[in-house]
Amino acid sequence: MQNTGLSVKNLSVFYGEKEAVKSVSLEFSPRQVTALIGPSGCGKSTFLRSLNRMNDTIGGVKTTGEIWIDGHNINDSGVDVVLLRQQIGMVWQRPNPFHKSIYENIAFGPRYHGIRSKRELDGIVEDCLRRAALWEETKDRLHKSALALSGGQQQRLCIARSIAVKPKIILMDEPASALDPVSTAKIEELISELKKEYCIIIVTHNMHQAARVSDRTAFFYMGKLIETGETDQIFTNPVEKSTDDYISGRFG
Amino acid sequence: MDQWAVKQDGNKPNLIRKPSKQHIREEWVGRVYTALCILFLIVTIIAIVYFVASRGLSTFIKNGVSIGDLLTGLKWAPEGEPALFGALPFIFGSFSTSLLAALIAAPLGCCAAIFMTQIMPGAGRRYMQPVIELLAGIPSVVYGFVGLSVIVPMLRNIFPGQGIGLAAGALVLSVMILPTITTIATDALAALPSGLKEGSFALGATRWQTIYRIVLPTTLPALLTGVVLGMSRAFGEALAVQMVIGNAPHIPRSLFESTSTLTSVITLSMGNTITGSAHNNALWSLALILLAMTFIFVFIVRFLERRNKR
Amino acid sequence: MSAKTANRVATAVIVLVAAFIVLLLAGLLGYIIFRGLGHISLDFLTSAPETIKAGGGIGPQLFNSLFLLVLTLIITIPLGLGAGIYMSQYAKPGRLTDSIRLVVEVLSSFPSIVVGLFGLLVIVNLFGFGFSLFSGALALTVFNLPLMVRITEQALAGVPREQKEASLALGLSRWKTITSVMMPISMPAIVTGTILASGRVFGEAAALLFTAGMSSPRLDFTDWNPLSPFSPLNPFRPAETLAVHIWKVNSEGLAPDAAEIAAGASAVLVIMVLLFNFTARWFGRVLYRKFTATK
Numbered sequence: 001m002q003n004t005g006l007s008v009k010n011l012s013v014f015y016g017e018k019e020a021v022k023s024v025s026l027e028f029s030p031r032q033v034t035a036l037i038g039p040s041g042c043g044k045s046t047f048l049r050s051l052n053r054m055n056d057t058i059g060g061v062k063t064t065g066e067i068w069i070d071g072h073n074i075n076d077s078g079v080d081v082v083l084l085r086q087q088i089g090m091v092w093q094r095p096n097p098f099h100k101s102i103y104e105n106i107a108f109g110p111r112y113h114g115i116r117s118k119r120e121l122d123g124i125v126e127d128c129l130r131r132a133a134l135w136e137e138t139k140d141r142l143h144k145s146a147l148a149l150s151g152g153q154q155q156r157l158c159i160a161r162s163i164a165v166k167p168k169i170i171l172m173d174e175p176a177s178a179l180d181p182v183s184t185a186k187i188e189e190l191i192s193e194l195k196k197e198y199c200i201i202i203v204t205h206n207m208h209q210a211a212r213v214s215d216r217t218a219f220f221y222m223g224k225l226i227e228t229g230e231t232d233q234i235f236t237n238p239v240e241k242s243t244d245d246y247i248s249g250r251f252g
Numbered sequence: 253m254d255q256w257a258v259k260q261d262g263n264k265p266n267l268i269r270k271p272s273k274q275h276i277r278e279e280w281v282g283r284v285y286t287a288l289c290i291l292f293l294i295v296t297i298i299a300i301v302y303f304v305a306s307r308g309l310s311t312f313i314k315n316g317v318s319i320g321d322l323l324t325g326l327k328w329a330p331e332g333e334p335a336l337f338g339a340l341p342f343i344f345g346s347f348s349t350s351l352l353a354a355l356i357a358a359p360l361g362c363c364a365a366i367f368m369t370q371i372m373p374g375a376g377r378r379y380m381q382p383v384i385e386l387l388a389g390i391p392s393v394v395y396g397f398v399g400l401s402v403i404v405p406m407l408r409n410i411f412p413g414q415g416i417g418l419a420a421g422a423l424v425l426s427v428m429i430l431p432t433i434t435t436i437a438t439d440a441l442a443a444l445p446s447g448l449k450e451g452s453f454a455l456g457a458t459r460w461q462t463i464y465r466i467v468l469p470t471t472l473p474a475l476l477t478g479v480v481l482g483m484s485r486a487f488g489e490a491l492a493v494q495m496v497i498g499n500a501p502h503i504p505r506s507l508f509e510s511t512s513t514l515t516s517v518i519t520l521s522m523g524n525t526i527t528g529s530a531h532n533n534a535l536w537s538l539a540l541i542l543l544a545m546t547f548i549f550v551f552i553v554r555f556l557e558r559r560n561k562r
Numbered sequence: 563m564s565a566k567t568a569n570r571v572a573t574a575v576i577v578l579v580a581a582f583i584v585l586l587l588a589g590l591l592g593y594i595i596f597r598g599l600g601h602i603s604l605d606f607l608t609s610a611p612e613t614i615k616a617g618g619g620i621g622p623q624l625f626n627s628l629f630l631l632v633l634t635l636i637i638t639i640p641l642g643l644g645a646g647i648y649m650s651q652y653a654k655p656g657r658l659t660d661s662i663r664l665v666v667e668v669l670s671s672f673p674s675i676v677v678g679l680f681g682l683l684v685i686v687n688l689f690g691f692g693f694s695l696f697s698g699a700l701a702l703t704v705f706n707l708p709l710m711v712r713i714t715e716q717a718l719a720g721v722p723r724e725q726k727e728a729s730l731a732l733g734l735s736r737w738k739t740i741t742s743v744m745m746p747i748s749m750p751a752i753v754t755g756t757i758l759a760s761g762r763v764f765g766e767a768a769a770l771l772f773t774a775g776m777s778s779p780r781l782d783f784t785d786w787n788p789l790s791p792f793s794p795l796n797p798f799r800p801a802e803t804l805a806v807h808i809w810k811v812n813s814e815g816l817a818p819d820a821a822e823i824a825a826g827a828s829a830v831l832v833i834m835v836l837l838f839n840f841t842a843r844w845f846g847r848v849l850y851r852k853f854t855a856t857k
Contacts, residue, residue, distance in 0.1 A: 054727055059655050082275050086733025096724035099747055108742070109732035114274075158728070165732050275735040282737030286652055289644030290662060293711070296704055297669045300680045307683065363579035371576060380580060383587045389758070389835050390590065391765025393808045394828045398590060400812055401597075401821070427586065458569035481671075488673025490768040491809050515675050515768075522679065522772060527687070539679050543672070550668050 004070055004087075004168035005030045005199050006051065011065035013046050013055060020046045022223040023065070028169070033191060033200045035214035035231065037207065039246065043223040044203050048171050051201065052088040053081050069169070086113065089162030089170040089198075094178050095154035097146035097161070102129075102138050105146045105157055109165040124164055132160035133190060152183025159190060163198075170194065172202040176209065188213050207247060211235050219243045301543065308540025311337065311533040322537060328501040328517075330531035337534045341503045343541065345418070345513040349493060350486035352422035353429055358479045360426075361433030362468075368434075369441040370463055388431035396495035399424035404496055413508035416498035421513070424492050429482035436478030440471040440560075473560040477553050484549035488542060490515035514538045591832065598829025601822045607830070610780070611807070616819040620827050622778045625794055626695070626801040627834075630774060631764055633699035633797060638706050639756065645707070646714020651740055670708030674769040677705045682772035693800040698774025705769050706759055713755030717748035754846035761838035765831060767805035775800035776810055804831050 006028040013021040021043040028034050036044040046055065053074060055061040066073045074084050086109075097105050106125045115121060125142065129135040134156045138149070146157055155175060162170060172191070176184040191200060191213045204210050210217055211231060218228040219240075227240045238244045311317050317337045325338020364384070368376030403423050408415030444467060452462040468475070498510025499520060518535050525532040609619030649666075653659040681701035691697045721744045729739040745752075778801055781794045788795040802810070804827055811817075811824045 052731060054731065057727065057730065080276075082279075082730075082733055082735050084733075085731050088731070090727070090731035092724050092728070094724065096722065096728050098725065098728065098743055108729075109734070112732070112734055112738060161728075162731065275738070278737050279735045282647075282735075282740070283652060286644045286648035289641050290648045290653075292641060293645055293669065293707060294662065294665055296707075297665050299684060300669075300672065300676070300704075303680060303683050304676065360579055360583065363576045364583050367576050367580035371573060376580075379584065383584050386591070386836070386839060387583075387587055389761050389765075389839055391767070391805050391831055391835060393767045393805045393812075394594060394765070394832055397808055397812055397824050397828045398594065401825070402593065427590075430583070458565050460569040460572040461565055463572075484671055488671075488675065490673065490675040495809070495812055515673065518675060518679070519768070519771065522682070523776070536679070539676055542676055546671050546673065546676075547668065550664075550671055554664075 003030050006169060006201075007068040008051075009066040009068070011047065011050060011063070011067060013043070013050050014062040014064075015046075016060050020223055021050070024220075024225040026218055026225060026228060028199055028201055029216075030168075030199045031195055031197065032215040033195045033202060033213050034216045034218060035210035036201065036203045036218050036220060037205075037210050037246070038220035038226075040205075042220040044220045045173055047220065048173055048201060048203050051169075051171055052085050052090060054085075054090065056081065086165050087168050089165070089167035091155070091158050091162060091170065091172040091175045093174040095151055095158050097149070097154050097157050100146060101143045102146045102149070102157060103142040105161050106164045109161065113165060128160040128164045129157075131163065131193070132156040133186065133193075134160060150183070152179050152186060155179060155183065155187060156190060159187075159194075163194070167198070169199045169201065172200065174203055174205060177205060184209070207235075207249075219246065221246070304536065304539050304543050307533060307536035308543075309537075311530070311537040315530045315533055317530075317534070317537075322534070326503065330525075330534050335530055337530075337537075339514070339534075339538060339541070341501055342512050342514045342517050342538060344503050345421075345497070345511045346487055346515070346545075348418055349421040349425055349497070349513055350483045352418065353425035353486045354433075354479050354483045356422065356426035357430045357433050357482055358475075361430055361478065361482075362437050362475060364430075364434045365437035365441050366463060366467075368438050370459065370467065384431045384434050387427065388435075392428065392489060392492040393495075395424050395428055396492035399492060399496040407508060411508045413506065414498070414510065415508065416496055417506075417508045417510050418497070418504055419507040420496040421493045422507075424496055425486040425489060428489060428492060429486050432482040432485055433478040436481060437471075437475050440474030440478070441467065444471060473556045477556045477560070480549055480552050480556065484546065484553075487545055487549070488515065490519050494519045514542055518542075591836075594825075594832050595829050598825040598827070601826035602829060606826055611823070612817055614816050616817055618817055618819075618823060620804060620807060620823070620830065622781050622794075623802055623804045623807040623827070624830065625781075626774075626778060627764055627803040627805070629794070630695055630698050630702070630770075630801065630803055631760055633695060634702040634706060634763055635756070635760065637699055637703045638710050641703065642707055642710025643714050643752075646711045647718065647740055649711060650715040650718040651736065651744075666708045666711055669704070670712070674705050674766060675771075677701055678769040678772045680704070681769065686773055691798065693773065693775030693777075694798045695774055695801045696797045698770050698801065698803075699797075701769045701773040702763050702766060705766060706763055709759050709762070710756070713752060713759065714748075717751035717755065718744055720751060721747045750846050750849035753849060754842045757838055757842035757845060761835045761842075764838065765805050765835055767803070767809050770803055770806050771809075774803060774806070776802055776806055778802045804834075 008024060008026045011021060011024045012019060024047060036048065038044050049055045050063050051067060055063060063075060065075065067075055072079065098108060100108065103125055106128050107121045110121060110124050126135060129138060134153060137153060146154065149157060176187045179187065188209065191202065194200060202214065214231045216228065217231045217234040219226045219234065221242055227234065227238060227243045234243065235247060238247060311322065312319055322337050322339050323343065324340050325336060326340055327336045327338045328341065329336040364380060368380045399420055403420050404415035407420055448466055448470065449462055452466045493513055494516035497513060497516055499512050499516055500510035501512055504511040518538055522535050525535065606619045607624060608621040610622055611620060612618030649662065653662065678701055681697055685691050685697040685700050686693060725743055725747060726739055729743040779792060779799055782792040783794055785793045786795055787793050788797065790796060791799060808824055808827045808831065811820050817823065
């Protein structure tokens with residue numbers, strides 16, 4: 001059971017001169033799925049990437065504001081980014097398994113974090129693959145290349161890989177947008193399963209998906225957080241007019 | 253599941269603030285190692301410039317030869333009485349061979365590039381590309397050998413003279429720099445936005461009109477970059493030229509007369525002079541001229557590239 | 563002349579030039595190989611050269627070239643990889659990085675004869691390594707390093723960003739990410755580039771005239787103690803390479819069959835370079851298939 005949530009205060013992200021995220025404050029609770037929705041270019045992906053400081057890897061990005069996790073502001077200069085990222089898993093739009101075997105994809109992280117015993121690693125691999133509902137499909141070919149899996153399987157492998165280092169929070173950037181409907185359903189099922197343990201933040205373009213998987217929804221527009229609340233409330237009874245317009249498909 | 257949870261979370265309850273040492277050491281090793289490698293590169297280039305310059309300048313400082321005499325003097329007699337250090341024939345030889353080589357290779361290279369990108373891209377990539385790469389891979393001594401055993405006798409049969417000389421040098425060099433020019437021209441032409449060409453075709457222009465009026469003018473700075481890089485390679489090439497140029501220390505009166513370049517003089521004489529002697533120092537001065545020309549070529553290329561970006 | 567005729571003429575000229583270049587290469591290779599092939603025999607490849615008699619071989623030279631290449635790669639690869647990783651992963655965009663890039667560019671355009679002279683002055687005389695394989699290897703390193711840096715930099719730039727980010731998101735350090743995730747993916751490009759660069763090193767002569775030297779001691783191919791002065795493995799002995807030998811035979815060869823020896827040696831050199839070229843292509847394809855394997 002994880003009790004770690006995330007608290008964002010006045011977060012702004014600049015690409016050079018351009019302010020991509022404008023002073024956003026938002027709370028994320030443990031064991032809940034929060035969906036970030038909004039039209040393309042509204043800053044939701046940039047916002048997501050600043051939560052594990054992945055924007056640091058791109059030159060010319062400046063971040064201001066505070067992100068609190070377990071009583072620490074991760075934007076402090078003294079924070080060890082490497083250890084921070086171990087606690088915050090990430091899943092990308094396109095499945096990006098390492099060019100290694102299925103087994104290695106999972107074992108890679110834990111081994112780096114100090115687990116050397118083969119027995120322990122075997123246990124982790126099996127456990128993570130089971131939780132990603134991938135064990136039955138892959139147990140006979142664990143040492144074959146992960147790139148031979150289908151797109152949906154690859155994406156579940158990526159989720160399994162991220163939980164293998166025991167994160168507290170999982171960030172997902174449109175995790176199902178490159179997948180077919182059947183694979184998408186499996187991913188959504190997996191998300192519902194994982195939220196029993198993790199704080200999950202998911203960026204999505206798919207309104208139905210947001211309605212299906214999330215507990216809370218935040219609507220972004222032009223870099224600003226327009227509205228946030230219980231998913232039911234946002235979808236049935238939004239306060240802001242632009243939220244209503246977006247959800248009912250009048251723009252975006 | 254819980255065994256390793258204890259291992260990670262139990263030992264380091266506060267992972268964000270209490271960094272483990274391992275990855276910090278690792279990161280440090282990586283940074284220092286790669287920085288040292290790059291430092292080695294920088295130190296090397298500074299050392300090359302410093303040592304060549306200090307030796308090359310001692311001709312003027314220690315041996316009292318004036319820079320003007322060296323650059324414009326026509327007579328090279330470093331062991332003579334009085335010793336004369338007129339390097340103009342070599343400077344002339346270097347410039348004329350590389351210019352001529354560029355004049356021959358540039359149209360050929362541009363045609364090859366147009367062929368590969370505009371006329372038959374499929375065949376171009378399949379056959380032309382490997383041909384160009386192989387031409388680039390042939391060692392310069394082999395070019396020199398072929399020049400000596402094919403081009404020189406051929407020139408001797410057709411034109412007056414011994415066959416060795418400026419023309420032979422320029423011909424050998426032109427084949428050697430052809431790959432450089434072709435590769436850069438091909439990259440430039442391939443990078444051209446296709447809309448530009450289609451717009452011209454849509455107006456009813458033929459392929460040649462499009463190439464001539466739209467493609468070539470737009471890519472001109474890049475094509476020139478290729479030519480300058482080719483010239484720079486020709487200017488610094490030593491052995492192939494030395495083998496076919498004849499090595500007479502004077503300005504030739506025709507294309508088919510023996511002459512020398514900066515590199516050929518250095519190649520031939522450096523081993524036969526005593527370190528610290530005036531003759532030896534003068535050879536270093538020639539090397540310094542080569543080095544200076546390298547910088548000039550690099551800056552011309554940079555200038556052209558900046559023009560190209562705009 | 564109408565636009566259509568001009569188009570036809572211009573196209574014909576361009577196609578002819580392209581055909582000419584292909585024929586030029588075919589002619590060059592054909593000439594070198596057929597002219598030299600008649601002279602190549604096992605004896606020619608293994609026996610020592612003669613100075614004034616006919617019938618000399620190129621055995622020691624061939625060995626020297628290969629050994630020198632190995633020495634050069636041992637020095638160049640770690641340096642080139644390190645510097646390339648620095649340029650592509652650690653260097654922050656800005657003035658400093660721009661000037662380092664300029665330095666690499668300048669170094670790559672230095673004439674190889676100047677690199678050789680620098681080697682003579684600093685490595686041979688100042689450091690006192692004398693005319694030796696080791697001096698030659700260092701000079702070739704200077705000559706080859708900028709290329710290695712560029713190969714590494716481009717290979718790493720070709721790694722998808724998501725691969726790097728996936729590793730960082732697992733809490734791996736940047737260095738571990740580079741060595742364990744990015745390097746394996748860029749390996750085909752690096753290996754292919756290195757083999758091609760090796761071909762260039764193998765044929766280089768100007769940088770070696772004044773560093774590895776223009777003569778070879780009588781080698782004793784039964785003595786494999788690297789410290790013995792006649793051992794082929796001693797890196798501190800002078801060593802004339804195949805390319806240098808071709809130059810020397812052509813410009814001052816006294817043996818009556820100098821022209822034949824030059825032809826044979828040129829053919830061997832070109833065949834070796836072709837081998838490097840084809841190996842690079844083949845290896846690149848195999849590695850590419852292996853790393854992006856679907857099975």
